[in-house]
Amino acid sequence: MAAGEKDVVAFGARRAHPALAPALDRAAYVGGLDGVSTLRGAEAIGEEPIGTMPHALMIVFGDQVEAWRAYDEVMPHGVPRVALVDTYFDEKVEAVRAAEAIGERLKAVRLDTPGSRRGSFPEIIREVRWELDLRGFNDVGIFVSGGLDEEAVRRLGDAGADGFGVGTYVSCAPAVDFALDIVEVEGRLAAKRGKLSGRKQVWRCHRCMVDVVHPYERAPPKCPTCNGEMKAALQPLINNGEIVGDLKPPREIREFALDQIRKIERL
Numbered sequence: 718m719a720a721g722e723k724d725v726v727a728f729g730a731r732r733a734h735p736a737l738a739p740a741l742d743r744a745a746y747v748g749g750l751d752g753v754s755t756l757r758g759a760e761a762i763g764e765e766p767i768g769t770m771p772h773a774l775m776i777v778f779g780d781q782v783e784a785w786r787a788y789d790e791v792m793p794h795g796v797p798r799v800a801l802v803d804t805y806f807d808e809k810v811e812a813v814r815a816a817e818a819i820g821e822r823l824k825a826v827r828l829d830t831p832g833s834r835r836g837s838f839p840e841i842i843r844e845v846r847w848e849l850d851l852r853g854f855n856d857v858g859i860f861v862s863g864g865l866d867e868e869a870v871r872r873l874g875d876a877g878a879d880g881f882g883v884g885t886y887v888s889c890a891p892a893v894d895f896a897l898d899i900v901e902v903e904g905r906l907a908a909k910r911g912k913l914s915g916r917k918q919v920w921r922c923h924r925c926m927v928d929v930v931h932p933y934e935r936a937p938p939k940c941p942t943c944n945g946e947m948k949a950a951l952q953p954l955i956n957n958g959e960i961v962g963d964l965k966p967p968r969e970i971r972e973f974a975l976d977q978i979r980k981i982e983r984l
């Protein structure tokens with residue numbers, strides 16, 4: 718959680734059906750999120766799971782400081798110490814107490830404040846940042862979670878949050894409507910009404926992020942924007958039930974996705 722670099726972790730699959738969770742976590746990860754919090758999801762992407770303590774820990778201990786200290790004592794060395802600081806008291810009071818209890822091993826505090834108690838969440842984040850900095854805990858990051866959508870991530874990031882746990886808005890994301898249609902049968906043009914007949918290729922200029930759809934057999938077009946080379950975006954992955962394409966590891970797919978997002982942001 719370095720300054721200027723925001724982490725977004727998928728908490729969504731924790732709410733999903735167990736059979737769906739690994740696929741959901743994988744999709745969230747290749748879509749650009751930084752990590753996943755379920756064991757099976759992490760297994761599916763070949764990475765270590767990322768998570769923080771639950772409120773249950775503080776409730777079972779009945780005392781935040783004892784709970785944070787116990788976590789620090791028993792968790793393996795490489796696990797970042799992220800203390801949940803909104804269980805019973807005010808966030809800034811608990812954040813300072815956590816920093817004083819764990820010291821320089823504390824990587825971040827997590828605010829998971831329920832909506833009913835938030836008031837202005839950006840203001841709470843600014844306040845926590847101020848109180849931590851004033852006491853010399855400048856390296857302690859602020860991780861936020863609870864009902865965050867993409868707009869909240871932007872707003873809270875501007876207020877000083879360094880990391881985000883996103884749950885429901887990943888596991889119950891709005892549907893992207895799409896359909897698969899037969900458009901050609903062994904060379905014979907065939908499409909139902911409302912659909913375009915014939916196999917097609919999507920040509921993409923990776924510099925301008927411009928797509929052009931042409932009949933499959935037609936020669937590659939030039940980019941209508943920069944007149945540069947366009948590449949075929951559709952590549953066969955399965956043929957007659959056999960995997961024929963190059964199935965890249967999730968980390969590599971994620972890099973590709975992020976690279977494209979960066980290009981779109983620059984346009």
Ligand SMILES: [Zn+2]
Pocket residue numbers: 922923924925926927940941942943944945
């Ligand atoms: Zn171009």
